[in-house]
Amino acid sequence: xxxxxxxxxxxxxxxxxxxxxxxxxxxxxxxxxxxxxxxxxxxxxxxxxxxxxxxxxxxxxxxxxxxxxxxxxxxxxxxxxxxxxxxxxxxxxxxxxxxxxxxxxxxxxxxxxxxxxxxxxxxxxxxxxxxxxxxxxxxxxxxxxxxxxxxxxxxxxxxxxxxxxxxxxxxxxxxxxxxxxxxxxxxxxxxxxxxxxxxxxxxxxxxxxxxxxxxxxxxxxxxxxxxxxxxxxxxxxxxxxxxxxxxxxxxxxxxxxxxxxxxxxxxxxxxxxxxxxxxxxxxxxxxxxxxx
Amino acid sequence: xxxxxxxxxxxxxxxxxxxxxxxxxxxxxxxxxxxxxxxxxxxxxxxxxxxxxxxxxxxxxxxxxxxxxxxxxxxxxxxxxxxxxxxxxxxxxxxxxxxxxxxxxxxxxxxxxxxxxxxxxxxxxxxxxxxxxxxxxxxxxxxxxxxxxxxxxxxxxxxxxxxxxxxxxxxxxxxxxxxxxxxxxxxxxxxxxxxxxxxxxxxxxxxxxxxxxxxxxxxxxxxxxxxxxxxxxxxxxxxxxxxxxxxxxxxxxxxxxxxxxxxxxxxxxxxxxxxxxxxxxxxxxxxxxxxxxxxxxxxxxxxxxxxxxxxxxxxxxxxxxxxxxxxxxxxxxxxxxxxxxxxxxxxxxxxxxxxxxxxxxxxxxxxx
Numbered sequence: 001x002x003x004x005x006x007x008x009x010x011x012x013x014x015x016x017x018x019x020x021x022x023x024x025x026x027x028x029x030x031x032x033x034x035x036x037x038x039x040x041x042x043x044x045x046x047x048x049x050x051x052x053x054x055x056x057x058x059x060x061x062x063x064x065x066x067x068x069x070x071x072x073x074x075x076x077x078x079x080x081x082x083x084x085x086x087x088x089x090x091x092x093x094x095x096x097x098x099x100x101x102x103x104x105x106x107x108x109x110x111x112x113x114x115x116x117x118x119x120x121x122x123x124x125x126x127x128x129x130x131x132x133x134x135x136x137x138x139x140x141x142x143x144x145x146x147x148x149x150x151x152x153x154x155x156x157x158x159x160x161x162x163x164x165x166x167x168x169x170x171x172x173x174x175x176x177x178x179x180x181x182x183x184x185x186x187x188x189x190x191x192x193x194x195x196x197x198x199x200x201x202x203x204x205x206x207x208x209x210x211x212x213x214x215x216x217x218x219x220x221x222x223x224x225x226x227x228x229x230x231x232x233x234x235x236x237x238x239x240x241x242x243x244x245x246x247x248x249x250x251x252x253x254x255x256x257x258x259x260x261x262x263x264x265x266x267x268x269x270x271x272x273x274x275x276x277x278x279x280x281x282x283x284x285x286x287x288x289x290x291x292x
Numbered sequence: 293x294x295x296x297x298x299x300x301x302x303x304x305x306x307x308x309x310x311x312x313x314x315x316x317x318x319x320x321x322x323x324x325x326x327x328x329x330x331x332x333x334x335x336x337x338x339x340x341x342x343x344x345x346x347x348x349x350x351x352x353x354x355x356x357x358x359x360x361x362x363x364x365x366x367x368x369x370x371x372x373x374x375x376x377x378x379x380x381x382x383x384x385x386x387x388x389x390x391x392x393x394x395x396x397x398x399x400x401x402x403x404x405x406x407x408x409x410x411x412x413x414x415x416x417x418x419x420x421x422x423x424x425x426x427x428x429x430x431x432x433x434x435x436x437x438x439x440x441x442x443x444x445x446x447x448x449x450x451x452x453x454x455x456x457x458x459x460x461x462x463x464x465x466x467x468x469x470x471x472x473x474x475x476x477x478x479x480x481x482x483x484x485x486x487x488x489x490x491x492x493x494x495x496x497x498x499x500x501x502x503x504x505x506x507x508x509x510x511x512x513x514x515x516x517x518x519x520x521x522x523x524x525x526x527x528x529x530x531x532x533x534x535x536x537x538x539x540x541x542x543x544x545x546x547x548x549x550x551x552x553x554x555x556x557x558x559x560x561x562x563x564x565x566x567x568x569x570x571x572x573x574x575x576x577x578x579x580x581x582x583x584x585x586x587x588x589x590x591x592x593x594x595x596x597x598x599x600x601x602x603x604x605x606x607x608x609x610x611x612x613x614x615x616x617x618x619x620x621x622x623x624x625x626x627x628x629x630x631x632x633x634x635x636x637x638x639x640x641x642x643x644x645x646x647x648x649x650x651x652x653x654x655x656x657x658x659x660x
Contacts, residue, residue: 169487173504177578177589189580189587189594212500215580217542222496223503228488243365245372247379281398283320286327 052133059134062127066108075138093211094141095132100207102128104200114191116214142210142220149226150206152234164238167231170224175232178216183239184252188215198240202233316405324399334399341392348384355381472639475507475537476525477630479658480620482508482515483541483564491516491624492541494559500581503541504567507627510534515620536635538567539615540577541625542597544584550599553651557616559625564615565601566635569593571608573636586612600647609638611647616654629658 064073070087072078077089090097101107105119123131132144152160172181178194180186185196192215197205209229212218224232250257323330359366359374366373414420436443482491486504489511497503508514510533512524525533546561554563565586569576574590584597585604593606601612613635616628632654634642645653 166487173486174502174577177576186589188578189585189592212581215582217502217579217581218498218500220496220498220501222493222498223485223501243367243372244370245375247371247375277394277398281322284323284326285320286323288321288326 052137055130055133056137057134059130059132062123062131063134067131070109075135090135090138092139092141093135095136095144096142096207097211097213098132098135099128099144100204100211100213102131104204106213115188115193118195142207145203145206145210147203150202150230150233152230152237155234160234163231163234166228167233167235170228171232171235174219174224180252182249182252183236184249186253197236202237205233205236316407319405322399322403325403331400334395338392338396338400341388341395345385345388345392348381348388352378352381352385472636472642473634474630475635476509476533477507477537477615477627479629480626482620483539483615483617483625483627484508484511486538489513493623494543494562494619494625495623497541497543497562499543499545499561501541501543502577502579502581504577505539505541505564506534507537507539510537515622536568538575539564540567540579540586541617542579542584542586544598548584548598550596551602551647553600553647554598554614556651557614557628559617559619562617562625563597564617564625564627565595565597566613566615566631568636569608570603570610570612570635570637571606602647610644614647629654 063071063075067075067087067090070078071090072087075090078086080086098107102123103121103125105121106116109116110119121128129144135141136143148154152163155163171183175183175197178186178188179197180194183197185194187193194216200208206229208216209219209224209232210221219229221229250261324334325331355374355377359377361372361374368376431437483505484491484507486506489506489508491508492503492505509519509523509525510530512519541562541564543560543562546555546558549555549558549561549563557563567575567577569588569590571588571591571593574588576586576588576593576595578587578589579585579597580587586595586597586601587593588606588608591607593608594604595601595608595612596604597612601614603609603611613631613633615631617625618628620626632650633645
């Protein structure tokens, strides 16, 4: 076997200086590199594109069942005859918006109202990804952030502290007007409210900043950079771990809830105590010196 | 005469019969007054309350020394353990003394009923006439009515004593001058993001983006270059400048803009408004993306950013001042001038003009 190989190599080797050797070698090299390129690069991108298309196709099926009633069969949005919005167009809202709205259970919406309520999510993450792929296929929009975009896991303690300080300043400037400086959320006009951030998953906070759900302003990457978004999330995460040094937060609403507690609870107890003090003490019919 | 006397007498007799003086009801004693065992029990109760107070005070000192405070302190039900323990023990120490004293007074201290008669609020007639006589005598002896020269010079001298007060109060500080009418914004000053101080290109913002912004001078730079030493704002000056110049930038769909003034002073749907409420000066950035309504969290004044900052709800008396913006040669957003009208709450000398009047004046001044 080895001898046979040696013999054929030897036979080839005799032609290595022949007039056609260079050309043959060139063709061989071209064929090989082209083949390798064909094997690795285009086929893989074709596969993901196919993947995306397949996901989007599956997402479209889900969309037609769960979303099309309000958003229209092609996600173009629907208005009623008298011009009232039934469901907005989803063209260009991006995958991040779908992941936020469906992942937090806000969509599909149960009933219209001042505020879309957060509720138990009924879709699996795969189904949400398929829906997101379908909506993202309509027009470009913000993508779903990956974990490294919002997680502080890889940071050293010093880096984390710096991120918390920076994030705190950005949070206090941009977020507190609606979400309260404690992150407890607050009231908005016409029966709406800004939700509490302290029990919100970091991924959804990131997506909410990117997409501006409901009446929230958008904080796109041109407005607050991805690094600053990560800082804000680091700050919110640090607030979650803070014990309440000032006692119970009572919703962090300031004078409203604290005043209610002080007037009803605090003064109530004092009034009851005062009534008890001023009440008649027990009296007996017995005369002095007649007991025992 | 005798008739009336008889009548009076008969009425008296009649009322006496109707309302005999009932006297005081029989006094019932408390169990502790008549039963020595109840008395001893009450005594023990009071002493127990005082003892509990002692226990709380001792625990207060113990917790004060042992519990860690600060960021690494112990926690209890999500609260700082030290604060909870100190509050409960010191509160208990005071409370138990109070309860003990009340129990003591209710169960053991003297139990007698008192009758206190009311007396008239005015002084007696003799006292009043004596006082008036003394006053009259004083007036006559001083002769103030007979000597108008003395009276008038006295009134004059006392009246003039207001002058030192005016002079001293006036010297408390310089008058504000036109400071209330201006901020640090100037023509071609870049609009930068608050906190980070980075300049903004219109293309950075998507429709619906809200930026909390400040003038570039707050961050000690001009067109991205550090300012020379003397021009950097510091300390109180910096805080005052920052508080007055705070601005919100909002990008909306250009088709949503209602007012011509707002449209002229915007770029591609990006509008800039003062962040200081015109009611009492709270910072406002509570914006609803869907309606472009900016709401003040203090008293719910609401301004329509698509319509020259018009007040559409709440106690604010004036529209929100708009900052005219443009783009500089490097493509960053800049102010075209200072705010065309004073920002923040109203003041005495402030005039009232509609946005279109302000815009007309601004166009004349800036030649646009």
